Amino acid sequence: MAEHPRYAPLASRALIGLEGADWRDFLHNLITQDVESLTPGDIRFGALLNPQGRLLYDLFVVGREGGCWLDVAASERTAIIQRLTLYKLRAKVTIAADPTPVSALFPGAGAAPAEPGWFADPRLPALGWRGYGATAPTDAALADEAAYDACRLSLGVPGPADWGVEKTYPIEANFDLLAGIDFKKGCFVGQETTSRMKRRGTVKTRFLPLAFEGEPPSPGAEVLAGDLRAGQVLSTGEGLAMASLRLDRIEGAELTVEGRPVRVIRPDWFETAVG
Incomplete structure:
Protein backbone atom coordinates (compact mmCIF):
# COMPACT_ATOMS: atom_id res chain seq x y z
CA MET A 1 0.00 0.00 0.00
CA ALA A 2 1.47 3.34 -1.08
CA GLU A 3 2.40 5.83 1.60
CA HIS A 4 0.23 8.95 1.66
CA PRO A 5 2.20 11.96 0.43
CA ARG A 6 3.20 14.77 2.74
CA TYR A 7 3.05 18.44 1.79
CA ALA A 8 5.62 20.85 3.22
CA PRO A 9 6.05 24.58 2.55
CA LEU A 10 9.76 25.27 2.01
CA ALA A 11 10.45 28.60 3.69
CA SER A 12 14.19 28.09 3.13
CA ARG A 13 13.69 28.40 -0.64
CA ALA A 14 12.75 31.42 -2.75
CA LEU A 15 12.38 32.31 -6.42
CA ILE A 16 14.18 34.62 -8.83
CA GLY A 17 12.49 35.41 -12.12
CA LEU A 18 14.47 35.85 -15.35
CA GLU A 19 12.91 37.32 -18.48
CA GLY A 20 14.00 39.20 -21.60
CA ALA A 21 15.30 38.43 -25.06
CA ASP A 22 18.69 37.18 -23.84
CA TRP A 23 17.71 35.33 -20.64
CA ARG A 24 18.40 31.87 -22.08
CA ASP A 25 21.90 32.53 -23.45
CA PHE A 26 22.78 34.58 -20.38
CA LEU A 27 21.94 31.81 -17.94
CA HIS A 28 23.20 28.95 -20.11
CA ASN A 29 26.72 30.41 -20.09
CA LEU A 30 26.80 30.72 -16.30
CA ILE A 31 25.42 27.59 -14.65
CA THR A 32 26.27 23.88 -14.73
CA GLN A 33 22.98 22.90 -16.35
CA ASP A 34 21.79 23.07 -19.96
CA VAL A 35 19.31 25.90 -20.47
CA GLU A 36 19.23 26.04 -24.27
CA SER A 37 16.84 23.08 -24.49
CA LEU A 38 14.73 24.05 -21.46
CA THR A 39 11.04 24.38 -22.32
CA PRO A 40 8.07 25.65 -20.29
CA GLY A 41 7.17 22.96 -17.77
CA ASP A 42 10.72 21.58 -17.53
CA ILE A 43 12.73 21.65 -14.31
CA ARG A 44 16.47 21.02 -13.97
CA PHE A 45 18.89 20.92 -11.07
CA GLY A 46 22.19 22.75 -11.25
CA ALA A 47 24.58 25.16 -9.61
CA LEU A 48 26.41 28.43 -9.96
CA LEU A 49 30.14 27.99 -9.30
CA ASN A 50 32.97 30.39 -8.69
CA PRO A 51 35.71 30.64 -11.35
CA GLN A 52 37.80 28.09 -9.43
CA GLY A 53 34.98 25.54 -9.74
CA ARG A 54 33.72 25.54 -6.15
CA LEU A 55 30.04 25.61 -5.30
CA LEU A 56 28.51 29.00 -4.72
CA TYR A 57 24.80 28.17 -4.88
CA ASP A 58 22.57 25.28 -5.84
CA LEU A 59 19.49 26.04 -7.91
CA PHE A 60 16.58 24.55 -9.80
CA VAL A 61 15.76 26.10 -13.19
CA VAL A 62 12.03 26.04 -13.92
CA GLY A 63 11.01 26.72 -17.52
CA ARG A 64 8.24 29.29 -18.10
CA GLU A 65 6.78 31.13 -21.07
CA GLY A 66 9.24 33.91 -21.90
CA GLY A 67 11.70 33.08 -19.14
CA CYS A 68 12.36 30.94 -16.09
CA TRP A 69 12.34 30.79 -12.34
CA LEU A 70 15.43 30.02 -10.29
CA ASP A 71 14.58 28.13 -7.10
CA VAL A 72 17.37 29.11 -4.68
CA ALA A 73 18.18 29.29 -0.98
CA ALA A 74 16.07 32.12 0.44
CA SER A 75 18.94 33.32 2.63
CA GLU A 76 21.11 33.75 -0.49
CA ARG A 77 18.56 35.18 -2.93
CA THR A 78 19.76 38.79 -2.65
CA ALA A 79 23.40 37.73 -3.05
CA ILE A 80 22.52 35.60 -6.08
CA ILE A 81 20.62 38.46 -7.72
CA GLN A 82 23.63 40.72 -7.13
CA ARG A 83 26.03 38.17 -8.62
CA LEU A 84 23.83 37.57 -11.67
CA THR A 85 23.57 41.32 -12.17
CA LEU A 86 27.37 41.56 -12.22
CA TYR A 87 27.44 39.07 -15.11
CA LYS A 88 24.60 40.80 -16.95
CA LEU A 89 26.67 43.49 -18.75
CA ARG A 90 24.62 44.41 -21.86
CA ALA A 91 22.47 41.30 -21.97
CA LYS A 92 18.77 41.97 -22.40
CA VAL A 93 17.55 40.20 -19.29
CA THR A 94 15.62 41.25 -16.21
CA ILE A 95 16.47 39.63 -12.88
CA ALA A 96 14.09 40.09 -9.97
CA ALA A 97 12.83 38.42 -6.80
CA ASP A 98 9.50 36.61 -7.23
CA PRO A 99 7.07 36.12 -4.30
CA THR A 100 5.65 32.77 -5.47
CA PRO A 101 6.02 30.24 -2.60
CA VAL A 102 8.00 27.00 -2.91
CA SER A 103 6.80 23.70 -1.46
CA ALA A 104 7.50 19.97 -1.61
CA LEU A 105 5.35 16.86 -1.94
CA PHE A 106 7.12 13.75 -0.75
CA PRO A 107 8.09 10.93 -0.80
CA GLY A 108 7.98 10.09 -4.49
CA ALA A 109 5.52 7.22 -4.42
CA GLY A 110 2.27 7.02 -6.36
CA ALA A 111 0.96 9.10 -9.24
CA ALA A 112 1.99 12.67 -10.00
CA PRO A 113 -0.26 15.31 -8.43
CA ALA A 114 -3.13 16.50 -10.62
CA GLU A 115 -2.98 20.05 -9.25
CA PRO A 116 -1.03 22.60 -11.34
CA GLY A 117 2.36 23.93 -10.30
CA TRP A 118 4.03 20.61 -9.43
CA PHE A 119 7.30 19.43 -11.02
CA ALA A 120 9.03 16.08 -10.52
CA ASP A 121 12.26 16.59 -8.58
CA PRO A 122 15.00 16.11 -11.21
CA ARG A 123 17.55 14.77 -8.74
CA LEU A 124 15.84 11.58 -7.65
CA PRO A 125 12.29 10.23 -8.20
CA ALA A 126 12.00 9.26 -4.52
CA LEU A 127 12.28 12.94 -3.56
CA GLY A 128 8.82 13.53 -5.01
CA TRP A 129 7.75 16.89 -6.44
CA ARG A 130 8.57 20.55 -6.03
CA GLY A 131 5.70 23.01 -6.09
CA TYR A 132 5.62 26.64 -7.19
CA GLY A 133 2.45 28.36 -6.08
CA ALA A 134 0.96 24.85 -5.97
CA THR A 135 -1.87 23.70 -3.71
CA ALA A 136 -1.62 20.51 -1.68
CA PRO A 137 -3.46 17.43 -2.99
CA THR A 138 -6.46 16.52 -0.85
CA ASP A 139 -4.86 13.26 0.28
CA ALA A 140 -1.60 14.91 1.41
CA ALA A 141 -0.79 15.36 5.10
CA LEU A 142 0.70 18.67 6.19
CA ALA A 143 4.34 18.42 7.24
CA ASP A 144 7.10 20.85 8.08
CA GLU A 145 10.39 21.45 6.33
CA ALA A 146 12.25 19.42 8.96
CA ALA A 147 10.27 16.34 7.86
CA TYR A 148 11.22 17.00 4.25
CA ASP A 149 14.89 17.36 5.18
CA ALA A 150 14.70 14.10 7.11
CA CYS A 151 13.30 12.40 4.00
CA ARG A 152 16.06 13.89 1.85
CA LEU A 153 18.74 12.78 4.31
CA SER A 154 17.26 9.27 4.51
CA LEU A 155 17.75 9.05 0.72
CA GLY A 156 21.38 10.15 1.05
CA VAL A 157 20.87 13.42 -0.84
CA PRO A 158 22.94 16.36 0.50
CA GLY A 159 21.61 19.89 0.88
CA PRO A 160 22.92 23.48 1.10
CA ALA A 161 23.87 23.10 4.77
CA ASP A 162 26.36 20.42 3.68
CA TRP A 163 28.28 22.22 0.97
CA GLY A 164 28.21 25.80 2.26
CA VAL A 165 29.55 28.55 -0.02
CA GLU A 166 32.88 28.28 -1.89
CA LYS A 167 34.01 25.26 0.15
CA THR A 168 33.09 22.28 -2.02
CA TYR A 169 33.49 21.05 -5.58
CA PRO A 170 30.12 20.03 -7.03
CA ILE A 171 31.30 16.51 -7.88
CA GLU A 172 32.23 15.98 -4.22
CA ALA A 173 28.62 16.86 -3.34
CA ASN A 174 27.40 14.34 -5.95
CA PHE A 175 25.93 16.92 -8.34
CA ASP A 176 27.21 14.77 -11.19
CA LEU A 177 25.24 11.77 -9.88
CA LEU A 178 22.07 13.77 -9.19
CA ALA A 179 21.64 15.31 -12.67
CA GLY A 180 23.16 18.60 -11.56
CA ILE A 181 25.91 18.94 -14.19
CA ASP A 182 25.56 18.70 -17.96
CA PHE A 183 29.02 17.76 -19.23
CA LYS A 184 27.90 17.98 -22.88
CA LYS A 185 26.99 21.67 -22.83
CA GLY A 186 29.33 24.52 -23.65
CA CYS A 187 31.20 26.72 -21.22
CA PHE A 188 29.98 27.69 -17.78
CA VAL A 189 31.68 29.43 -14.89
CA GLY A 190 34.06 26.94 -13.23
CA GLN A 191 33.80 24.45 -16.10
CA GLU A 192 37.53 23.84 -16.52
CA THR A 193 38.04 22.46 -13.01
CA THR A 194 34.75 20.53 -13.06
CA SER A 195 35.47 18.88 -16.41
CA ARG A 196 39.02 18.01 -15.38
CA MET A 197 37.78 16.22 -12.26
CA LYS A 198 35.30 14.29 -14.40
CA ARG A 199 37.89 13.33 -17.04
CA ARG A 200 40.35 12.02 -14.48
CA GLY A 201 37.61 9.76 -13.12
CA THR A 202 39.11 9.53 -9.66
CA VAL A 203 37.15 11.53 -7.12
Whole structure:
Protein backbone atom coordinates (compact mmCIF):
# COMPACT_ATOMS: atom_id res chain seq x y z
CA MET A 1 0.00 0.00 0.00
CA ALA A 2 1.47 3.34 -1.08
CA GLU A 3 2.40 5.83 1.60
CA HIS A 4 0.23 8.95 1.66
CA PRO A 5 2.20 11.96 0.43
CA ARG A 6 3.20 14.77 2.74
CA TYR A 7 3.05 18.44 1.79
CA ALA A 8 5.62 20.85 3.22
CA PRO A 9 6.05 24.58 2.55
CA LEU A 10 9.76 25.27 2.01
CA ALA A 11 10.45 28.60 3.69
CA SER A 12 14.19 28.09 3.13
CA ARG A 13 13.69 28.40 -0.64
CA ALA A 14 12.75 31.42 -2.75
CA LEU A 15 12.38 32.31 -6.42
CA ILE A 16 14.18 34.62 -8.83
CA GLY A 17 12.49 35.41 -12.12
CA LEU A 18 14.47 35.85 -15.35
CA GLU A 19 12.91 37.32 -18.48
CA GLY A 20 14.00 39.20 -21.60
CA ALA A 21 15.30 38.43 -25.06
CA ASP A 22 18.69 37.18 -23.84
CA TRP A 23 17.71 35.33 -20.64
CA ARG A 24 18.40 31.87 -22.08
CA ASP A 25 21.90 32.53 -23.45
CA PHE A 26 22.78 34.58 -20.38
CA LEU A 27 21.94 31.81 -17.94
CA HIS A 28 23.20 28.95 -20.11
CA ASN A 29 26.72 30.41 -20.09
CA LEU A 30 26.80 30.72 -16.30
CA ILE A 31 25.42 27.59 -14.65
CA THR A 32 26.27 23.88 -14.73
CA GLN A 33 22.98 22.90 -16.35
CA ASP A 34 21.79 23.07 -19.96
CA VAL A 35 19.31 25.90 -20.47
CA GLU A 36 19.23 26.04 -24.27
CA SER A 37 16.84 23.08 -24.49
CA LEU A 38 14.73 24.05 -21.46
CA THR A 39 11.04 24.38 -22.32
CA PRO A 40 8.07 25.65 -20.29
CA GLY A 41 7.17 22.96 -17.77
CA ASP A 42 10.72 21.58 -17.53
CA ILE A 43 12.73 21.65 -14.31
CA ARG A 44 16.47 21.02 -13.97
CA PHE A 45 18.89 20.92 -11.07
CA GLY A 46 22.19 22.75 -11.25
CA ALA A 47 24.58 25.16 -9.61
CA LEU A 48 26.41 28.43 -9.96
CA LEU A 49 30.14 27.99 -9.30
CA ASN A 50 32.97 30.39 -8.69
CA PRO A 51 35.71 30.64 -11.35
CA GLN A 52 37.80 28.09 -9.43
CA GLY A 53 34.98 25.54 -9.74
CA ARG A 54 33.72 25.54 -6.15
CA LEU A 55 30.04 25.61 -5.30
CA LEU A 56 28.51 29.00 -4.72
CA TYR A 57 24.80 28.17 -4.88
CA ASP A 58 22.57 25.28 -5.84
CA LEU A 59 19.49 26.04 -7.91
CA PHE A 60 16.58 24.55 -9.80
CA VAL A 61 15.76 26.10 -13.19
CA VAL A 62 12.03 26.04 -13.92
CA GLY A 63 11.01 26.72 -17.52
CA ARG A 64 8.24 29.29 -18.10
CA GLU A 65 6.78 31.13 -21.07
CA GLY A 66 9.24 33.91 -21.90
CA GLY A 67 11.70 33.08 -19.14
CA CYS A 68 12.36 30.94 -16.09
CA TRP A 69 12.34 30.79 -12.34
CA LEU A 70 15.43 30.02 -10.29
CA ASP A 71 14.58 28.13 -7.10
CA VAL A 72 17.37 29.11 -4.68
CA ALA A 73 18.18 29.29 -0.98
CA ALA A 74 16.07 32.12 0.44
CA SER A 75 18.94 33.32 2.63
CA GLU A 76 21.11 33.75 -0.49
CA ARG A 77 18.56 35.18 -2.93
CA THR A 78 19.76 38.79 -2.65
CA ALA A 79 23.40 37.73 -3.05
CA ILE A 80 22.52 35.60 -6.08
CA ILE A 81 20.62 38.46 -7.72
CA GLN A 82 23.63 40.72 -7.13
CA ARG A 83 26.03 38.17 -8.62
CA LEU A 84 23.83 37.57 -11.67
CA THR A 85 23.57 41.32 -12.17
CA LEU A 86 27.37 41.56 -12.22
CA TYR A 87 27.44 39.07 -15.11
CA LYS A 88 24.60 40.80 -16.95
CA LEU A 89 26.67 43.49 -18.75
CA ARG A 90 24.62 44.41 -21.86
CA ALA A 91 22.47 41.30 -21.97
CA LYS A 92 18.77 41.97 -22.40
CA VAL A 93 17.55 40.20 -19.29
CA THR A 94 15.62 41.25 -16.21
CA ILE A 95 16.47 39.63 -12.88
CA ALA A 96 14.09 40.09 -9.97
CA ALA A 97 12.83 38.42 -6.80
CA ASP A 98 9.50 36.61 -7.23
CA PRO A 99 7.07 36.12 -4.30
CA THR A 100 5.65 32.77 -5.47
CA PRO A 101 6.02 30.24 -2.60
CA VAL A 102 8.00 27.00 -2.91
CA SER A 103 6.80 23.70 -1.46
CA ALA A 104 7.50 19.97 -1.61
CA LEU A 105 5.35 16.86 -1.94
CA PHE A 106 7.12 13.75 -0.75
CA PRO A 107 8.09 10.93 -0.80
CA GLY A 108 7.98 10.09 -4.49
CA ALA A 109 5.52 7.22 -4.42
CA GLY A 110 2.27 7.02 -6.36
CA ALA A 111 0.96 9.10 -9.24
CA ALA A 112 1.99 12.67 -10.00
CA PRO A 113 -0.26 15.31 -8.43
CA ALA A 114 -3.13 16.50 -10.62
CA GLU A 115 -2.98 20.05 -9.25
CA PRO A 116 -1.03 22.60 -11.34
CA GLY A 117 2.36 23.93 -10.30
CA TRP A 118 4.03 20.61 -9.43
CA PHE A 119 7.30 19.43 -11.02
CA ALA A 120 9.03 16.08 -10.52
CA ASP A 121 12.26 16.59 -8.58
CA PRO A 122 15.00 16.11 -11.21
CA ARG A 123 17.55 14.77 -8.74
CA LEU A 124 15.84 11.58 -7.65
CA PRO A 125 12.29 10.23 -8.20
CA ALA A 126 12.00 9.26 -4.52
CA LEU A 127 12.28 12.94 -3.56
CA GLY A 128 8.82 13.53 -5.01
CA TRP A 129 7.75 16.89 -6.44
CA ARG A 130 8.57 20.55 -6.03
CA GLY A 131 5.70 23.01 -6.09
CA TYR A 132 5.62 26.64 -7.19
CA GLY A 133 2.45 28.36 -6.08
CA ALA A 134 0.96 24.85 -5.97
CA THR A 135 -1.87 23.70 -3.71
CA ALA A 136 -1.62 20.51 -1.68
CA PRO A 137 -3.46 17.43 -2.99
CA THR A 138 -6.46 16.52 -0.85
CA ASP A 139 -4.86 13.26 0.28
CA ALA A 140 -1.60 14.91 1.41
CA ALA A 141 -0.79 15.36 5.10
CA LEU A 142 0.70 18.67 6.19
CA ALA A 143 4.34 18.42 7.24
CA ASP A 144 7.10 20.85 8.08
CA GLU A 145 10.39 21.45 6.33
CA ALA A 146 12.25 19.42 8.96
CA ALA A 147 10.27 16.34 7.86
CA TYR A 148 11.22 17.00 4.25
CA ASP A 149 14.89 17.36 5.18
CA ALA A 150 14.70 14.10 7.11
CA CYS A 151 13.30 12.40 4.00
CA ARG A 152 16.06 13.89 1.85
CA LEU A 153 18.74 12.78 4.31
CA SER A 154 17.26 9.27 4.51
CA LEU A 155 17.75 9.05 0.72
CA GLY A 156 21.38 10.15 1.05
CA VAL A 157 20.87 13.42 -0.84
CA PRO A 158 22.94 16.36 0.50
CA GLY A 159 21.61 19.89 0.88
CA PRO A 160 22.92 23.48 1.10
CA ALA A 161 23.87 23.10 4.77
CA ASP A 162 26.36 20.42 3.68
CA TRP A 163 28.28 22.22 0.97
CA GLY A 164 28.21 25.80 2.26
CA VAL A 165 29.55 28.55 -0.02
CA GLU A 166 32.88 28.28 -1.89
CA LYS A 167 34.01 25.26 0.15
CA THR A 168 33.09 22.28 -2.02
CA TYR A 169 33.49 21.05 -5.58
CA PRO A 170 30.12 20.03 -7.03
CA ILE A 171 31.30 16.51 -7.88
CA GLU A 172 32.23 15.98 -4.22
CA ALA A 173 28.62 16.86 -3.34
CA ASN A 174 27.40 14.34 -5.95
CA PHE A 175 25.93 16.92 -8.34
CA ASP A 176 27.21 14.77 -11.19
CA LEU A 177 25.24 11.77 -9.88
CA LEU A 178 22.07 13.77 -9.19
CA ALA A 179 21.64 15.31 -12.67
CA GLY A 180 23.16 18.60 -11.56
CA ILE A 181 25.91 18.94 -14.19
CA ASP A 182 25.56 18.70 -17.96
CA PHE A 183 29.02 17.76 -19.23
CA LYS A 184 27.90 17.98 -22.88
CA LYS A 185 26.99 21.67 -22.83
CA GLY A 186 29.33 24.52 -23.65
CA CYS A 187 31.20 26.72 -21.22
CA PHE A 188 29.98 27.69 -17.78
CA VAL A 189 31.68 29.43 -14.89
CA GLY A 190 34.06 26.94 -13.23
CA GLN A 191 33.80 24.45 -16.10
CA GLU A 192 37.53 23.84 -16.52
CA THR A 193 38.04 22.46 -13.01
CA THR A 194 34.75 20.53 -13.06
CA SER A 195 35.47 18.88 -16.41
CA ARG A 196 39.02 18.01 -15.38
CA MET A 197 37.78 16.22 -12.26
CA LYS A 198 35.30 14.29 -14.40
CA ARG A 199 37.89 13.33 -17.04
CA ARG A 200 40.35 12.02 -14.48
CA GLY A 201 37.61 9.76 -13.12
CA THR A 202 39.11 9.53 -9.66
CA VAL A 203 37.15 11.53 -7.12
CA LYS A 204 38.70 10.95 -3.71
CA THR A 205 36.01 12.64 -1.64
CA ARG A 206 32.23 12.19 -1.76
CA PHE A 207 29.29 13.12 0.45
CA LEU A 208 27.62 10.06 2.00
CA PRO A 209 25.33 9.51 4.99
CA LEU A 210 26.45 7.95 8.25
CA ALA A 211 24.23 5.94 10.56
CA PHE A 212 24.78 6.20 14.31
CA GLU A 213 23.04 5.49 17.62
CA GLY A 214 22.26 8.00 20.34
CA GLU A 215 22.84 11.73 20.21
CA PRO A 216 23.91 13.16 16.86
CA PRO A 217 27.58 14.05 16.45
CA SER A 218 28.62 17.67 16.22
CA PRO A 219 28.81 19.23 12.74
CA GLY A 220 32.50 19.48 11.91
CA ALA A 221 33.44 16.42 13.96
CA GLU A 222 36.15 14.22 12.46
CA VAL A 223 35.35 10.82 11.01
CA LEU A 224 38.20 8.43 11.86
CA ALA A 225 39.21 5.14 10.28
CA GLY A 226 41.33 3.85 13.10
CA ASP A 227 43.82 6.68 13.62
CA LEU A 228 43.41 8.07 10.10
CA ARG A 229 41.19 11.02 9.35
CA ALA A 230 38.57 9.76 6.89
CA GLY A 231 36.27 12.76 6.70
CA GLN A 232 34.08 15.26 8.47
CA VAL A 233 30.48 15.42 9.66
CA LEU A 234 28.52 18.09 7.78
CA SER A 235 24.91 18.09 8.98
CA THR A 236 22.94 15.80 11.27
CA GLY A 237 19.48 14.36 11.80
CA GLU A 238 17.90 11.64 13.87
CA GLY A 239 20.09 8.58 13.50
CA LEU A 240 21.74 9.91 10.33
CA ALA A 241 24.38 12.46 9.43
CA MET A 242 25.77 13.66 6.13
CA ALA A 243 29.54 13.52 5.93
CA SER A 244 32.33 14.35 3.52
CA LEU A 245 34.32 11.12 3.27
CA ARG A 246 37.60 9.94 1.74
CA LEU A 247 36.50 6.97 -0.35
CA ASP A 248 39.93 5.36 -0.21
CA ARG A 249 39.88 5.32 3.60
CA ILE A 250 36.35 4.12 4.39
CA GLU A 251 36.24 0.88 2.39
CA GLY A 252 36.09 -1.98 4.89
CA ALA A 253 37.19 0.28 7.74
CA GLU A 254 35.69 0.55 11.21
CA LEU A 255 34.71 4.21 11.48
CA THR A 256 34.21 6.32 14.57
CA VAL A 257 33.05 9.85 15.31
CA GLU A 258 33.71 11.38 18.72
CA GLY A 259 34.69 7.93 19.98
CA ARG A 260 31.47 6.22 18.84
CA PRO A 261 31.08 3.74 15.97
CA VAL A 262 29.31 4.92 12.83
CA ARG A 263 28.37 3.14 9.63
CA VAL A 264 28.54 4.46 6.06
CA ILE A 265 25.37 4.10 4.00
CA ARG A 266 25.80 3.88 0.25
CA PRO A 267 22.37 4.65 -1.28
CA ASP A 268 21.17 2.58 -4.23
CA TRP A 269 21.43 5.53 -6.60
CA PHE A 270 25.04 6.07 -5.51
CA GLU A 271 25.97 2.40 -5.91
CA THR A 272 24.38 2.32 -9.37
CA ALA A 273 26.31 5.39 -10.52
CA VAL A 274 29.67 4.73 -8.84
CA GLY A 275 29.72 0.98 -8.33
